[in-house]
Structure formats: C-alpha cells, structure tokens
Amino acid sequence: MTSTRADRLQSIVWAGAGLALAGLFWALGPILTPFVIAAVFAYICDPAVNWMVERRVPRALAVLLVICGLGLLLVALSLILVPMVYREGVLLVRRLPDLIEMFNAQVSPLLLARLGIDLQLDAAQFRQLIADNWTSAQDIVPIVLGHLKTGGLALLGLVANLFLIPLVMFYLLQEWPRILAELQRIVPRPWLDRTMQLINDIDRVMSEFLRGQLSVMLLLAVLYSAGLWFAGLKFWLPVGVLTGLLVFIPYVGFGGGLVLAILAALLQAEGWPLLAGVAIVYGLGQLIESFLLTPYLVGERIGLHPLAVIFALMAFGQLFGFVGVLVALPVSAALLVGLREVRNAWFASPVYLGERPPVIARDADE
Numbered sequence: 001m002t003s004t005r006a007d008r009l010q011s012i013v014w015a016g017a018g019l020a021l022a023g024l025f026w027a028l029g030p031i032l033t034p035f036v037i038a039a040v041f042a043y044i045c046d047p048a049v050n051w052m053v054e055r056r057v058p059r060a061l062a063v064l065l066v067i068c069g070l071g072l073l074l075v076a077l078s079l080i081l082v083p084m085v086y087r088e089g090v091l092l093v094r095r096l097p098d099l100i101e102m103f104n105a106q107v108s109p110l111l112l113a114r115l116g117i118d119l120q121l122d123a124a125q126f127r128q129l130i131a132d133n134w135t136s137a138q139d140i141v142p143i144v145l146g147h148l149k150t151g152g153l154a155l156l157g158l159v160a161n162l163f164l165i166p167l168v169m170f171y172l173l174q175e176w177p178r179i180l181a182e183l184q185r186i187v188p189r190p191w192l193d194r195t196m197q198l199i200n201d202i203d204r205v206m207s208e209f210l211r212g213q214l215s216v217m218l219l220l221a222v223l224y225s226a227g228l229w230f231a232g233l234k235f236w237l238p239v240g241v242l243t244g245l246l247v248f249i250p251y252v253g254f255g256g257g258l259v260l261a262i263l264a265a266l267l268q269a270e271g272w273p274l275l276a277g278v279a280i281v282y283g284l285g286q287l288i289e290s291f292l293l294t295p296y297l298v299g300e301r302i303g304l305h306p307l308a309v310i311f312a313l314m315a316f317g318q319l320f321g322f323v324g325v326l327v328a329l330p331v332s333a334a335l336l337v338g339l340r341e342v343r344n345a346w347f348a349s350p351v352y353l354g355e356r357p358p359v360i361a362r363d364a365d366e
Helices: 002-027 033-054 059-115 123-138 140-150 152-186 189-231 236-246 252-268 272-298 306-347 358-365
Strands: none
Touching: 033 059, 033 152, 033 189, 033 306, 059 152, 059 236, 059 252, 189 236, 189 252, 189 272, 189 306, 236 252, 252 272
C-alpha cells in the first residue's frame, strides 16, 4: 500500500514538474534558441567527448577539440553548399522557359489526346517576366546587406548567438558529469532507483533516435549524391545533400528531393533515360532507408512512428516556434517513455483488472 502511494506521489510530482518546465519554456521561448541549439549539439557530441576522455585526453581539451571539429564541419558545409545552391538556383530559373517549351511540345499533346485538356503555357511571356525581374533579383544580396546595416540590433543579436552557442556547448559538455551527479543527489532516496531507470530509458530512446537518425541522414546524403551523379544529373550534389538532410522529417526528404531531382532532370532536357535514372536512384534509396539503414541504425524498437514525428514537429513548432522544432523529437522521446509507464500502470491497476481497490478492501475488512 505504501509503495502504491509513493508511486502515485512520484507521478504527481513529476507531472507537476513537467508542467512547470513547459510553462517556463513558454515564457522564455524568445531567448532560448541558442541554449537549445547548444544543448542538442552537446547531447549529440557527448559520446565523442567521452571516447576521448577514456583515452586519457583531458576533458576540457576533448570538449574544445570536439567543438572545433563540429564548427569546422559546419563552416565547410556552408561554404560548399550555399554558393552551389545559389548558383544552381540561378541556372534553374534561367532554364525554366525551356521546361515550359518542353511541356508544350511533349506533355500538352498527350493531355489533349488522352484527357481532352488543351493546356498551353506561354513561354515567351515567362521569358519576358524573367528578363524584367532579373536585375532586381540579382540585387538581392546588396538589399539584404543594407537591411543588416540598418538593423544593427538584429545583427548584433545574431553575432551574439553565434558566439553564445559554442560557449554554452563548452560548459555543458565540460560540466555534464557534475550536472548528472548533482541531479542524482537531490532526488529523494526512495525514488532514486526508479528515477534513474526512467532517465536511462529516456536517454536510450533519445540517443538511439537522434544519433541513429544523424547517421542515416549523412549516409543517405552520400548515397543520393553518388547515385544522381552516376545517373548523369548536373545538380547531383545540392539535390543529393538536401535530400539526405531533409530525411530527418519523414517523407519530406524523399518527396521533396524527388521533386527537385525530376525538375532538374527535365531542365537538363536529356529525355527519358535521365528521368528513369532518377527514379531508380530514389527507389533504391527509399528501399535502403526503410529496410536497412533505419532498422539497424535507428531501430524500430524506439517506437516513434513517422506520423508521430510529423505531428510532434508541427505541434511544437506551432507552440514554441523554431525552438519548439529543435526540441520536438527529444521531448517526444521523453514523453514516449512516460506514456509507457502510464500504460503499464493502467494495465496493472485494479480498475483495469476488475479488482476492488486495496483501500476499499481494507475499509470493508475494518
């Protein structure tokens, strides 16, 4: 009886703490972005720091090396992808009139013959539209720089966040063992074993999902890029990398990448062989992701259904903005563990089993 009351009290305390944290998160949402980004990166990088510490590298040095390596990787990706995406985007816009002419020559007759739909697009008008707006479109960089100069406070905030993220990461990674020990020390002793079990379950779910999904993203970026290059697509690198990175959101990465690849193939105007190559690459990529990478690297035992992932991203984004998107999946993993505990408690409850509650039985005996 005492154990049952203690479990109920513990559940009430944790529920109250969760509601208090959610309220605090809501109130401080506008300033939490750099701290949340730093916490997510710190959690992902913690195994690398621990690996270096086990090999007698001082923890402060290990943290510094990991942060520098992550920063160099992000800077390299930005320097490679941003100019390339901009350049390829300009080429795509320039060749869109060719796509319209191809549509009028190949697709429109089929629509008229099979469905009776007469659809003709004016390629000349579209070319004129691009010509009229091309100069102003190329001036977008000076316009953005001008806004940054006038919005000095916003620019200062951006720079401060860029410096704050690695600083917060450093302190989190450096003090992580001490933080865990302090949290473990303040938990009431009767609740310690159960609390640590819940924390370990949450950590297992989060680590398996986040780190496994990161591995899937990187491997699929390489796979799609290599496959599109082999198929002969000129825009193979930006399309392949974007497809791999967007795989984090179920169905969006595959669907968005496939649309971009088909559009690029049509603009390349090399006929059906290139389109068939793109279809084969994305078909094989989806099979490899579904039957090989995701089961082995992420694990179906985690229990985060793709629809639950999409709902969590949209719901947390609606409630908390960009910060909500960052914490949607970790919080969902923690909630998943809590829901499993609630489900187990329900299946073991006297109401579900059709038994009289112990309190009622004791009163009857008295």
